[in-house]
Amino acid sequence: MTAKYAVFGHPVAHSLSPRIHAAFARQEGVDLSYVAIEAAPEDFAAAIHAFGAVGGAGANITLPHKERVVALCSQLSDRARRAGAVNTIVRAGAAWHGDNTDGLGLVHDLTERHRLDLRGRRVLLLGAGGAARGVAPSLLDAGVDSLWIVNRSPEKADALSDALGEPGRVHTRYLADLPSLGGFELIVNATSAGRGDGLSLPFSLAAPRSLAVDLSYGEAAISFLAWAGAAGCVHRIDGLGMLVEQAAESFALWHGRRPATDAVYAELAARADALQTAD
Numbered sequence: 038m039t040a041k042y043a044v045f046g047h048p049v050a051h052s053l054s055p056r057i058h059a060a061f062a063r064q065e066g067v068d069l070s071y072v073a074i075e076a077a078p079e080d081f082a083a084a085i086h087a088f089g090a091v092g093g094a095g096a097n098i099t100l101p102h103k104e105r106v107v108a109l110c111s112q113l114s115d116r117a118r119r120a121g122a123v124n125t126i127v128r129a130g131a132a133w134h135g136d137n138t139d140g141l142g143l144v145h146d147l148t149e150r151h152r153l154d155l156r157g158r159r160v161l162l163l164g165a166g167g168a169a170r171g172v173a174p175s176l177l178d179a180g181v182d183s184l185w186i187v188n189r190s191p192e193k194a195d196a197l198s199d200a201l202g203e204p205g206r207v208h209t210r211y212l213a214d215l216p217s218l219g220g221f222e223l224i225v226n227a228t229s230a231g232r233g234d235g236l237s238l239p240f241s242l243a244a245p246r247s248l249a250v251d252l253s254y255g256e257a258a259i260s261f262l263a264w265a266g267a268a269g270c271v272h273r274i275d276g277l278g279m280l281v282e283q284a285a286e287s288f289a290l291w292h293g294r295r296p297a298t299d300a301v302y303a304e305l306a307a308r309a310d311a312l313q314t315a316d
């Protein structure tokens with residue numbers, strides 16, 4: 038029987054995950070189906086239950102459910118517990134095991150694909166939702182010097198800082214403090230602001246060797262990366278590479294081997310370029 042996998046989100050229709058997992062499956066000779074399932078917050082628990090009832094073997098969980106799904110998992114990996122967010126669930130008997138591959142995916146993309154050294158960098162993390170939670174533990178593990186978390190709702194930044202449990206390296210500040218924080222060598226946009234009103238960021242956040250990363254890709258990443266260019270950030274990277282790498286880590290959790298990612302990344306990047314040229 039073909040094993041069933043899915044990505045749950047809201048909205049999820051434009052998710053690239055079905056395409057990525059289908060490509061990995063072809064490459065690795067694995068028989069699977071992987072579909073996108075739209076679930077509004079109030080329907081999410083029932084949708085996961087229904088997926089389990091029809092034999093679902095595993096799923097990715099995306100915006101805005103990464104924190105919500107934690108309560109539906111009977112076990113969590115260490116990294117998912119530290120993040121307080123889950124992006125991958127794996128069937129464990131009648132229950133779900135929750136893990137988070139976002140952070141590993143981001144660090145892999147930056148250090149392996151882009152050959153950037155994260156060690157010793159002063160890091161600004163914009164946002165404290167599921168996406169920010171997923172990457173924060175891995176940034177600390179990658180050896181950054183300090184992590185400054187700034188979120189529109191300050192209590193969520195404080196909650197993330199508490200969960201990370203490294204008061205010496207992790208600091209929280211208000212959005213209004215941004216002009217007085219100085220420069221950062223890595224600025225990560227983990228907000229969903231690019232899909233709405235946008236963020237208002239001062240140029241003083243950019244330092245001489247600043248790397249700016251938006252965890253979104255495509256249209257949602259345009260305004261932050263345009264700001265980063267104007268502010269003088271030397272490297273500007275969207276979340277497409279992270280998306281492919283976190284998918285490879287999820288694939289490894291489900292199927293026991295990590296697929297090579299270069300061909301899938303190249304295909305998606307070429308397609309994104311073609312779309313932008315067509316615009």
Ligand code: ATR
Nearest residue numbers: 100101164165166167168169189190228229230234
């Ligand atoms: P995700 O799973 O992508 O993190 P989320 O949990 O809904 O989704 O979190 C979205 C993040 O973007 C939050 O940090 C949110 O700030 P709040 O916690 O204050 O809601 C942030 N965000 C969304 N729109 C924003 C805006 N216009 N300005 C600043 N921050 C914004």
